Amino acid sequence: MTIIFNAKTGEAYHLKVLSELLSNNLKTGCFEINKDGFVLRMMDNNRKTLIDLNLSSENFSLYRFTAKNKLHIGLNLNHFHKMLKSIKKKDSIQLYIDENEINDLAIKAIPKENTRVTTSYIKIQNIQNIDIDIPTGYGKPVIVLSSEFQKMCKDMITIGSSIKVSFSEFQITFNCDSGGILKRTVEFGENDTSIDKQTDYTQEISTEQLTRITKIAGLSTNMQIFSAPNLPLLFRSNVGSLGKISIYIKSKEQIEKENFQGEVEYDSE
Template sequence: MFEARLVQGSLLKKILEAIGNISTEANFDCSSSGISLQTMDSSHVCLVSLLLRSETFDPFRCDRNLTLGMKISSVSKILRCAGNDDTITIRAEEGGDVVGFLFESQNQDKVSDYELKLMNIDQDHLGIPDTDYDCVIQLPSSEFQRICRDLSSIGESVEISCSKEGIRFSVAGDVGSGSVTLRQNATIDKEDGSVNITMNEPCTLSVALKYLNFFTKASSLSNTVTISMHKDVPLAVEYLIGDTGHIRFYLAPKIGDDDEDQTQPGAGGGIAKIEEEDDD
């Protein structure tokens, strides 16, 4: 038997919105420690990894490890039936072919019950190696979202450079070029915090803005975002979900002058390196 009750049901809506543009379907792996998910986009350019520890839920019960294969859009449709203040309980029986969603309003005067048919999804669980990143940058998630949105109106790929001068986002396209530089300890917004940079070596990566804009849909989950960079390995973008979870995106760096290079599986050897780690 698996049962997990999320008091802040809107959290699940935000998570599904954040990963919906990355993959159409995914396996939700349930164990005594919580719920995890790992899925890639169809081009194998980016990977998303989600962890919600058991402490996120109250109560949480998972008698045996269980994998719930679901279509992301179908889950989103069901979650739209829940109010933003509703609690959401997810239930599934071992060996069953459906997963149940129970929505309860705050004053308990409305209870909604839905079931979704499970899918058999053939997905490999990739080993993500620990990396000592050259640069780790923490900044307000709202500012990162604004930068990605603004620069995407000029070009399709962005060069992210981290040095002692700060972090610089630059783009060049048919209509022109532009750049945004954030200095260490620059206060963007008093409520969202400042820019903090930890750097061992300067690093520059070029990635597709389309994917970064997908990632920033997770901005509603956290006030801050952490960007980790290392030469020739995927760019890592992490949003913490309270004290009990996180969502991480990994994006293969672009090589060559054509944006099409980014859309090839394992571009730059980035995501391919993660896949190879799983084979060891």
């Protein structure tokens, strides 16, 4: 057996949560693997959500990459999550690829007691990934407790199909309205009483889009929310101590603008 890629970590549970988060947003994922770690940068099928993931090799307890060229592995993310579903909080995990079984990713789940080591295999697919530019121009983030963000998402989905997100310098406000019958407002960040409170701008996003990323709360204690006019809403979190994930969600206005531009370009052809 000649192993060309081998990575092990005691943070199996964080990878399990990550796999569920990814599968809630993407059907398949194209991971680039090299000596520096894992990278995934993809949009969902509707091009409304962009996920940018980076897990650094130096954060794994064991990481060895001996392939001559970087690897691009495509995975069915529902199958990947299914393989990790039984992992518990204190388990370890080992991912590896054998040169003689180049089309299989091996997933070894190792319980804390080391009593029952399970190795599963998932077929690697050939997936063409498109180069995507990351939006830039954001200012300072609002720091949010991940558990509070998760509670808000669960509450909002029962109230309305869209959420208005308002931004000021140190604060972000989520507002959901069900035709005036039910309303809820949740504020995150600091209320600077030394200046008059002023809303800089407001975006409207789909509640369904927000609930798809709720699992980000299981990756770290805190998360960051960035905003800027005419840019997608950016949610960023550590993935345990393994790396970072950034999720960009487009507002309804941005989606409508892009759809209109697409129609104009189509009509001009």
